[in-house]
Amino acid sequence: MALKSFVFMVVSLVITIKTFHVSTLGACPKCGNMEVPYPFSTDDTCGDSRYKLYCNNNGVLEFQSAEGFSYKVLSIDLAAQKLIIKPPDLVQDDDMCRTTDFSSEGLRLDENLPFNVSTRNTVILLNCSDNLLRSPLNCSSNSLCRVFEGKMLEGRNNACKSRLCCHYLKDSHMTSYMIRVRVGGCTAYTSVVDIQPQDPADKWNYGIELQWMPPN
Ligand SMILES: *[C@@H]1O[C@H](CO)[C@@H](O)[C@H](O)[C@H]1NC(C)=O
Ligand SMILES: *[C@@H]1O[C@H](CO)[C@@H](O)[C@H](O)[C@H]1NC(C)=O
Ligand SMILES: *[C@@H]1O[C@H](CO)[C@@H](O)[C@H](O)[C@H]1NC(C)=O
Numbered sequence: 001m002a003l004k005s006f007v008f009m010v011v012s013l014v015i016t017i018k019t020f021h022v023s024t025l026g027a028c029p030k031c032g033n034m035e036v037p038y039p040f041s042t043d044d045t046c047g048d049s050r051y052k053l054y055c056n057n058n059g060v061l062e063f064q065s066a067e068g069f070s071y072k073v074l075s076i077d078l079a080a081q082k083l084i085i086k087p088p089d090l091v092q093d094d095d096m097c098r099t100t101d102f103s104s105e106g107l108r109l110d111e112n113l114p115f116n117v118s119t120r121n122t123v124i125l126l127n128c129s130d131n132l133l134r135s136p137l138n139c140s141s142n143s144l145c146r147v148f149e150g151k152m153l154e155g156r157n158n159a160c161k162s163r164l165c166c167h168y169l170k171d172s173h174m175t176s177y178m179i180r181v182r183v184g185g186c187t188a189y190t191s192v193v194d195i196q197p198q199d200p201a202d203k204w205n206y207g208i209e210l211q212w213m214p215p216n
Contacts, residue, residue, distance in 0.1 A: 032059030037078045039215050048215050050114060063210070067104035074207055081214060082118060084207035087190045090126075090157045097127040097160035099181060099188045106181040106189060107208065114213035116176035121209055122195040123179055124148050124167045125186035126160040132186065139166035144197060148190070151201035160188055179208070 028036040028046035032055070041047025042055045053073060054062045062070040063085050071085035088099040088107075101107060109115050124145045125137070132139055139145075145165035153161055166186065170176070181187055192204045 031055035031061040034061045034073065035076070036061065037076060040076070050215070051212065065101070065104060066108045066110040069101045069104045069107075071107070071208070081212050082209055083212070084193060084209050087206055087208055090160060090188055092156070094158050097157065097163070097188050102181055102187065106179045108178040108180075109210070111177050114215075115210045117170055117179065118209040118211045119169070119171050120194045121170040122167055122192045123170055124165070124190050124192065125181070126163065126165045126188040128164040128166050128186035129184050130164065131184065132164065132166050135166075137166040137168045139164060143167050144195065147197070148201050
């Protein structure tokens, strides 16, 4: 009898602990060298599933766009509720000026998720069509895209050079859910967080800063 009730107690204790664990999921384990703080979730045993990140097989933490394109997470600032993802690479092809996310038309965030593009990003657009001249973007000969082109495309990505290019600050007048590239617009881009125009382009902080709304 005593043994029976002891077993029962142990079993119910285990069940209680399990239930408790499921209802208050903790932080996920590290991904490679990166901490994955709460509310981020790399699988359904930890974090909050609306804040999905992916830990790929190489231990690289990634964020996925609405189209499922993956961007490496460079840093997470928990206090500021901001993370920085790596802008897509330029396709290494002398006949093509495209970013690797061109087929998903650049970066688009799922508007139902608690992320948006912060207002500290300066977006540099390459190989733009003349239509862009009628936009409020800065496509002048002293646009920051020319500084980028001069320093960062040196000796490569010839297809992106000497074409119309533009830059803009992703401020509150813009949609905060996408950075778009397409034929008839611009076909490649990069982004710089908190740009310091007086610094040389190889010292800029290349990244796309996203903001998240905390879970309530
Ligand atoms: C540049 O953009 C135009 C139209 O937007 C596109 O047709 C062309 O293929 C692009 N150039 C390169 C080199 O990718
Ligand atoms: C375009 O950007 C450059 C560099 O920031 C700036 O000097 C210039 O005044 C801007 N031009 C326009 C038309 O806004
Ligand atoms: C982006 O998200 C932040 C944090 O939730 C919010 O404060 C801000 O208003 C949002 N910006 C836009 C343009 O929706």
